[in-house]
Amino acid sequence: MGKLFGTDGIRGVANRELTPELAFSIGRIAAWLLSREYENPVFLIGRDTRLSGSMLEGSFMAGITSAGVMARLLGVASTPAVAYLTRELKACAGVVISASHNPIEDNGLKIFNGSGFKLSDALEDQIEEIYFNQPGVVPRFEGVSLGQATTDGDALEKYLTHLKSIAPSLEGLNLVADCAHGAACRVAGELLQNLGAKVIMLHDDPDGNLINVNCGATDTADLQRTVLESGASIGLAFDGDADRLIAVDEKGAVVDGDAVMAICALDMAEKGLLKNNTLVTTVMSNGGLDILAEKKGFKVIRTSVGDRYVLEKMVEGRYNLGGEQSGHVIFTDYATTGDGLLTALQLLKVVQAKQQPLSELANLIERLPQVLVNQKVSTKEGWSDNSKIKAAIDKVEKEIGRHGRVLVRPSGTEPKFRVMLEAPLPNKKLEEYAQAVAKAIAEEQS
Numbered sequence: 001m002g003k004l005f006g007t008d009g010i011r012g013v014a015n016r017e018l019t020p021e022l023a024f025s026i027g028r029i030a031a032w033l034l035s036r037e038y039e040n041p042v043f044l045i046g047r048d049t050r051l052s053g054s055m056l057e058g059s060f061m062a063g064i065t066s067a068g069v070m071a072r073l074l075g076v077a078s079t080p081a082v083a084y085l086t087r088e089l090k091a092c093a094g095v096v097i098s099a100s101h102n103p104i105e106d107n108g109l110k111i112f113n114g115s116g117f118k119l120s121d122a123l124e125d126q127i128e129e130i131y132f133n134q135p136g137v138v139p140r141f142e143g144v145s146l147g148q149a150t151t152d153g154d155a156l157e158k159y160l161t162h163l164k165s166i167a168p169s170l171e172g173l174n175l176v177a178d179c180a181h182g183a184a185c186r187v188a189g190e191l192l193q194n195l196g197a198k199v200i201m202l203h204d205d206p207d208g209n210l211i212n213v214n215c216g217a218t219d220t221a222d223l224q225r226t227v228l229e230s231g232a233s234i235g236l237a238f239d240g241d242a243d244r245l246i247a248v249d250e251k252g253a254v255v256d257g258d259a260v261m262a263i264c265a266l267d268m269a270e271k272g273l274l275k276n277n278t279l280v281t282t283v284m285s286n287g288g289l290d291i292l293a294e295k296k297g298f299k300v301i302r303t304s305v306g307d308r309y310v311l312e313k314m315v316e317g318r319y320n321l322g323g324e325q326s327g328h329v330i331f332t333d334y335a336t337t338g339d340g341l342l343t344a345l346q347l348l349k350v351v352q353a354k355q356q357p358l359s360e361l362a363n364l365i366e367r368l369p370q371v372l373v374n375q376k377v378s379t380k381e382g383w384s385d386n387s388k389i390k391a392a393i394d395k396v397e398k399e400i401g402r403h404g405r406v407l408v409r410p411s412g413t414e415p416k417f418r419v420m421l422e423a424p425l426p427n428k429k430l431e432e433y434a435q436a437v438a439k440a441i442a443e444e445q446s
Helices: 020-035 053-066 079-088 121-133 156-165 188-194 221-230 257-270 288-296 307-317 340-354 358-362 387-400 427-444
Strands: 009-013 042-047 070-076 093-097 106-113 149-151 174-178 198-202 234-238 245-248 278-282 299-303 321-323 329-331 370-376 405-410 416-422
Touching: 020 042, 020 053, 020 093, 020 106, 020 121, 042 053, 042 079, 053 070, 053 093, 053 106, 053 149, 070 079, 079 093, 079 106, 079 156, 079 340, 156 188, 156 340, 174 188, 174 221, 188 198, 188 234, 188 340, 198 221, 221 234, 221 245, 234 340, 245 257, 245 340, 257 278, 257 288, 257 321, 257 329, 257 340, 257 358, 278 288, 278 307, 288 299, 299 307, 307 321, 307 329, 329 340, 340 358, 370 427, 387 405, 387 427, 405 427, 416 427
Parallel strands: 042 070, 042 093, 070 149, 174 198, 174 234, 278 299, 278 321
Antiparallel strands: 009 106, 093 106, 234 245, 321 329, 370 416, 405 416
16 A cells, blocks of 8 residues: 555645545545544645745535535635634634645644544544545535535634633733745734734745745744844744744754753743653654753653644653654643744743743753755655665764764654754764764655
């Protein structure tokens, strides 16, 4: 059986791998499977600003309605907004048509169940089984049994009201917000300004030609420069679907997901709000988190890479804070997925309460030197059994010593491998080692 779902839904180049035909089929199957326990099922659809979004929206909508389910179009909406509204509006499911931080030619399908959680592996497998082997099992409805589509441009207000209800006052803060020409454009400026902050907006026109291009959470250079030039307190960078946050302190330094989690975990632990006194993160997060946790008396649990695995562990252990170095941070007291805006509000709440510059708060985490190299490849298959790749990894592991670690993993969303090295060594030396492993991967996986 082929594989459609990665670590974050289905992704591919729009109109090549992710075709309208595929979107139609997945819409039909998902609507049929997820609607059967609902009397009057409704399936929400949101999308980011990519040029291919409306094409895939139409196809997915057609699939939903052909399965006898109502489709409710939210227009441009962030991933966390769709997850929240799916639960709040008692929909049978929701989908976000977005490739998150990926290049503009890509797109994706992120599907949520009626509780606002991403689909389980078992349900994704069931969708794939039907798609590849049993397409005829999904009935085609006719006449009055067909679903209909409606447009709902006001639902996002419910999401904003939710965020405002848990937000601090931002009076006195001078912020810069980079919306990456994506889904945050519709809500970020309004929310932050309504809470009292003075905000300089960057890349806040919803332009599918420019989404994630030299801006947002994956490229903070413009944000850093603007923070310094304007004398702002903090910069906030979102990605295309606004489920990530990368911050910038008043000195222009990047404050990544690890630092944000450290700041929030420490504050929550001090207040007795960190459930089971535990932070959940992935194997990619810096070892400095473990050092901080040991010093401050809380625990760190690590999972495989992917916010879905972080969330699974959080639900399993009833933890309420987790996330990734890349900026996905999940506060399960308020959300079922990573939420860049919610994370920004939680971070700003600590800054306001502590009355300390973000640079001081971020310095609480003592980072071990770490480098990450991305290596493009033609195939991601068979790498773990490749003797030459194994040999390259083994050699580096011996040279960096027992206090270091090498992590190699194929990207769940792109044709790349990510090689991460962490050790108490100079960055230049770590970079050399990482490049050696990446070279072996490039030679063997081309």
